[in-house]
Amino acid sequence: MSRIVRVELGERSYEIRIGAGRSFERIFPENGCRVLLVADSNVDPLHGERCCEELEACGVSVERVVVPAGEPSKSLDQVAVLYDAAANARLDRGSFIVALGGGMVGDLAGYAAATYMRGIRFVQVPTTLLAMVDSSVGGKTGINRPQGKNLVGAFYQPAAVVADLDSLLTLEQREYVSGLAEVVKYGVIWDASFFAHIESQAAALLGREPAVLEAVVARCCEIKAEVVAMDERESGVRAILNFGHTFGHALENTAGYGRFLHGEAVAAGMAFAAKLSVRAKGFPEEQLRRVVELLRRFGLPTGAADAEDWPAIRQAMASDKKVRDGTLRFVLAQGLGSVVFGCPVEEGSLEATFRAQ
Ligand SMILES: NC(=O)c1ccc[n+]([C@@H]2O[C@H](COP(=O)([O-])OP(=O)(O)OC[C@H]3O[C@@H](n4cnc5c(N)ncnc54)[C@H](O)[C@@H]3O)[C@@H](O)[C@H]2O)c1
Ligand SMILES: [Zn+2]
Numbered sequence: 001m002s003r004i005v006r007v008e009l010g011e012r013s014y015e016i017r018i019g020a021g022r023s024f025e026r027i028f029p030e031n032g033c034r035v036l037l038v039a040d041s042n043v044d045p046l047h048g049e050r051c052c053e054e055l056e057a058c059g060v061s062v063e064r065v066v067v068p069a070g071e072p073s074k075s076l077d078q079v080a081v082l083y084d085a086a087a088n089a090r091l092d093r094g095s096f097i098v099a100l101g102g103g104m105v106g107d108l109a110g111y112a113a114a115t116y117m118r119g120i121r122f123v124q125v126p127t128t129l130l131a132m133v134d135s136s137v138g139g140k141t142g143i144n145r146p147q148g149k150n151l152v153g154a155f156y157q158p159a160a161v162v163a164d165l166d167s168l169l170t171l172e173q174r175e176y177v178s179g180l181a182e183v184v185k186y187g188v189i190w191d192a193s194f195f196a197h198i199e200s201q202a203a204a205l206l207g208r209e210p211a212v213l214e215a216v217v218a219r220c221c222e223i224k225a226e227v228v229a230m231d232e233r234e235s236g237v238r239a240i241l242n243f244g245h246t247f248g249h250a251l252e253n254t255a256g257y258g259r260f261l262h263g264e265a266v267a268a269g270m271a272f273a274a275k276l277s278v279r280a281k282g283f284p285e286e287q288l289r290r291v292v293e294l295l296r297r298f299g300l301p302t303g304a305a306d307a308e309d310w311p312a313i314r315q316a317m318a319s320d321k322k323v324r325d326g327t328l329r330f331v332l333a334q335g336l337g338s339v340v341f342g343c344p345v346e347e348g349s350l351e352a353t354f355r356a357q
Contacts, residue, residue, distance in 0.1 A: 003215075003218040004017055005018065005218055006225065007137065007225040007229065008229045009139075009157060012157040014160050016136075016137060016160075016161040016163065016225070017162045018221065019164070019214060020165050020166050020214070021164055021166060022162050024055060024057075027058070027123060027160045028055075030059070034061050034091050034092070035055055035060045035061065035098055036063050036065060036082070036086050036089055036095070037062050037065070037098045038109040039051075039064070039066055039101050040066065040068065040073065040104065040105050041069045043100060044066045044100075046170045047100060047127060048100065051100050052064060060096070063085065063089035065081070065082060067081065073105075073108060074107055074143045074150075075144065078143075079111060079112050079115075079143060082097070086112070086116050093117055096113075096159070097110075097116070097122045099125060099136075100127060101125075101128075102127060102131045102135075102175075103126075103128065103136075106136050107135065107143065108143060110140075110154075110156055111141040113156065114154040114156035115154065121159040122156065122159060124160075126163050127167040127171070128168070128175060129175075129178075129180065129183070130178065130262065132163045132217050134179075137161060137221055138157075139158070139228070141154050157232075161221075165217065168208060168213070175261065176208065177206070177298050178261040178264055179263055180263065180300070181244075181264065181266045181298070182220070182263060182266065183216060185266065186220045186223045186224070187336065188270065188291060188333060188336060188339070189333075190226075190227075191223060191337050192338075194219055194337075195336050197216075198216065198294065199290065199294055224241065227240065236341075239331060239341040243270060243273055244268075244269035244273050245269055246317055247268065247313070247317065248267075248268060250269075250313045251265040251268055251269065251313060253316045255309075264300055267300035267302060268301045268302060270295065271295060271303065273333070274288045275353045275356065276330060276349060276350070277333040279349050279353065280345055280346075280349060281334050281340070281343070290336070310351060310355075314350065314351070327344050329341070329343055329345075
């Protein structure tokens with residue numbers, strides 16, 4: 001284990017362990033307990049057995065449950081599958097649920113952990129880059145309903161996050177690159193020198209070079225941890241983590257299922273937000289060029305789609321969860337590393353920005 005990032009949330013504080021390899025030391029009680037290990041059908045055959053052995057080496061007794069891979073499993077049906085597996089394995093208030101996988105499994109298993117017996121402890125073992133830098137940290141759990149993504153959920157912090165960078169080696173390149181979009185996001189919203197670091201290490205990052213990746217994942221987790229510590233329940237500054245997401249979600253929803261991965265849509269959304277920022281907040285053109293250039297180097301999209309898509313995208317933005325009192329609000333950048341949230345934007349600027357892509 002090479003790096004530890006702490007999320008400081010009083011009695012809900014926890015450690016994020018990041019390195020090549022995993023250590024579950026000191027997470028479970030010394031006299032053992034029961035653990036339900038949850039993975040999806042892609043991750044379980046690749047990493048389930050080894051993770052199970054590592055857990056058992058800590059003296060816990062492990063039951064495994066596998067859910068079908070893919071976003072549709074973030075459902076009430078699969079929550080029920082997990083409740084039944086937990087009950088059949090006789091999990092009690094002293095037991096743990098361990099989520100091994102990407103954000104889908106983390107959100108699903110986290111929600112089950114938050115609600116089974118009114119909440120049992122829960123450990124995130126993220127296996128996608130997106131899960132390592134984003135979804136496993138910060139305590140948001142949830143499932144989808146036909147009426148909306150993440151419509152039902154709970155804020156529920158894990159007891160620990162254990163990220164094994166080696167597990168990324170089996171991840172498809174497209175999924176990996178999609179996670180890089182969130183990495184770029186942290187540079188833009190919080191830390192200009194980190195943004196410059198990502199630029200200088202772009203090739204090494206694309207090649208998943210372990211030492212570079214470790215430092216970058218750790219810095220992303222530090223930033224997310226800092227933001228979450230200031231605003232655990234998203235009543236204020238945590239909104240900055242949604243940079244690029246208003247447009248990104250709209251693009252994801254209108255383009256049709258599967259056309260854009262989340263990070264790809266967010267990349268296009270960040271390019272949109274950065275362009276809007278030039279108009280509305282004086283974000284320097286030169287910095288806009290750097291953002292767009294970096295996303296392109298990663299092979300991420302920086303433009304939306306066809307001009308005729310605008311009405312549908314605009315409408316999808318209007319139904320964004322973050323719309324308050326009917327006004328669409330954006331996270332906009334004043335400069336690299338410095339953003340403001342809750343910015344209303346003139347209607348004309350929105351369409352002009354879209355058309356200028
Ligand atoms: N809770 C939060 O704060 C938060 C934040 C961002 C996203 N999310 C949620 O996260 C989900 C997206 O997460 P994701 O991108 O990790 O998707 P995912 O969990 O669906 O994983 C993507 C794909 O990669 C596969 N996979 C995972 N790890 C692998 C590995 N090591 N090797 C090979 N294949 C692997 C999965 O089986 C899946 O097919 C969405 O449901 C989103 O709502 C939550
Ligand atoms: Zn995101």
